[in-house]
Amino acid sequence: MTDFLVKRDELRECRLAESAAPEPGPGEALLRVESFGLTANNITYAVFGEAMSSWNFFPAEDGWGRVPMWGFATVERSAADGIAEGTRVFGYLPPSSHLLVAPVANAGGFVDAAPHRAALPSAYQGYLANDTDPFYRADTEEIQMLLRPLFFTSFLIDDQLDDEGLLGRGPIVISSASSKTAIAAAFLLSRREGAELIGLTSARNREFVEGLGIYGRTVAYEEIETLERGPATLVDIAGDGALRRAVHTHYGDALVQSLTVGVTHWEELGAGGDAELPGPTPSFFFAPDRVTKRSEDWGRDGLEGRVSDAWHPFCEWTGGWLETIRGAGFEALRDAYLEVIEGGVAPNRAHVLSL
Numbered sequence: 001m002t003d004f005l006v007k008r009d010e011l012r013e014c015r016l017a018e019s020a021a022p023e024p025g026p027g028e029a030l031l032r033v034e035s036f037g038l039t040a041n042n043i044t045y046a047v048f049g050e051a052m053s054s055w056n057f058f059p060a061e062d063g064w065g066r067v068p069m070w071g072f073a074t075v076e077r078s079a080a081d082g083i084a085e086g087t088r089v090f091g092y093l094p095p096s097s098h099l100l101v102a103p104v105a106n107a108g109g110f111v112d113a114a115p116h117r118a119a120l121p122s123a124y125q126g127y128l129a130n131d132t133d134p135f136y137r138a139d140t141e142e143i144q145m146l147l148r149p150l151f152f153t154s155f156l157i158d159d160q161l162d163d164e165g166l167l168g169r170g171p172i173v174i175s176s177a178s179s180k181t182a183i184a185a186a187f188l189l190s191r192r193e194g195a196e197l198i199g200l201t202s203a204r205n206r207e208f209v210e211g212l213g214i215y216g217r218t219v220a221y222e223e224i225e226t227l228e229r230g231p232a233t234l235v236d237i238a239g240d241g242a243l244r245r246a247v248h249t250h251y252g253d254a255l256v257q258s259l260t261v262g263v264t265h266w267e268e269l270g271a272g273g274d275a276e277l278p279g280p281t282p283s284f285f286f287a288p289d290r291v292t293k294r295s296e297d298w299g300r301d302g303l304e305g306r307v308s309d310a311w312h313p314f315c316e317w318t319g320g321w322l323e324t325i326r327g328a329g330f331e332a333l334r335d336a337y338l339e340v341i342e343g344g345v346a347p348n349r350a351h352v353l354s355l
């Protein structure tokens, strides 16, 4: 068994660890991890490894972590009831060749009921069998690995902004507008009547963002001053402290809502100082909380159905411009990981890897 390990307190340091593949005991199954997507979202899991307990999903030796990924795996050995060998699933996986799980079968596949995962959010515990998964299509596997969890978040952001009546109260200003999460949210919002979208991005990604045709206006980070003052909502995916301060200062008390979604600019998190921010206190958007709310409102199947209905047109649209970069083995994974951590991947490209 091989694991890609990252040093928890020095995220640029990584190495390979090799060990004997575990033997599944009663009630356990061994998954063979096939491939997974790697974007800034996975770097955020590492940045908040302690704060969000992301290191706890796939434990590693002291001081090291396995950064969670989303991808496909196959049940290689099973000693668990109702879990057939050969079953292929989509879910939350370590960057490893294998994963030992304690599966409890359900209608869509199984959940990993391993004790060390019990206290972690349920949104990350499910493994969905390809043959019954409403999101699954054989010809979109790469896009599923890269964008499916991000799209789920974007669906929930679009839904929350509508639910809270924010679409009719000035523009929605989205930072890191070139990120996949921002693009998916803007794609959905652009289909809502009356929604006005402003994409904030770095100068180097501006042309790409404009070319997508989903934001009404694209503005570089240096040009915030050119935005018309008045009511607006910030959906902050960059997480750059100085940028957030600039937007809050620009709109002041007219800023209706400030939603903190991501930290693509992870090394600028603390920039911007400690002084009180003008306008509303930012609220943290945590997808699992909205999943809980909408599962109560619509039922879990109702939520999944709505998201998968919205997913397929998005998936088709993305296929028209997103280029995947395939890599296999430790060196390919290390190079891709370091490229993503430095923000070096062009926004129309994304890595799909296997160990």
Ligand SMILES: NC(=O)c1ccc[n+]([C@@H]2O[C@H](COP(=O)([O-])OP(=O)(O)OC[C@H]3O[C@@H](n4cnc5c(N)ncnc54)[C@H](OP(=O)(O)O)[C@@H]3O)[C@@H](O)[C@H]2O)c1
Pocket (backbone or CB within 6 Å): 039, 040, 041, 042, 044, 045, 149, 150, 153, 175, 176, 177, 178, 179, 180, 181, 182, 200, 201, 202, 205, 237, 238, 260, 261, 262, 263, 264, 265, 266, 285, 286, 287, 288, 340, 341, 342, 343, 344, 345, 346, 347
């Ligand atoms: N709260 C939640 O529940 C939730 C759920 C899903 C995702 N998220 C978060 O949303 C964020 C976006 O994830 P993603 O996978 O969609 O990202 P992505 O597509 O990989 O984002 C790439 C973009 O992020 C910016 N960027 C990335 N790394 C950078 C760096 N080192 N320095 C400067 N800019 C950098 C650049 O955009 P610009 O030039 O446009 O800034 C780049 O084009 C992540 O932080 C993720 O964790 C949060």
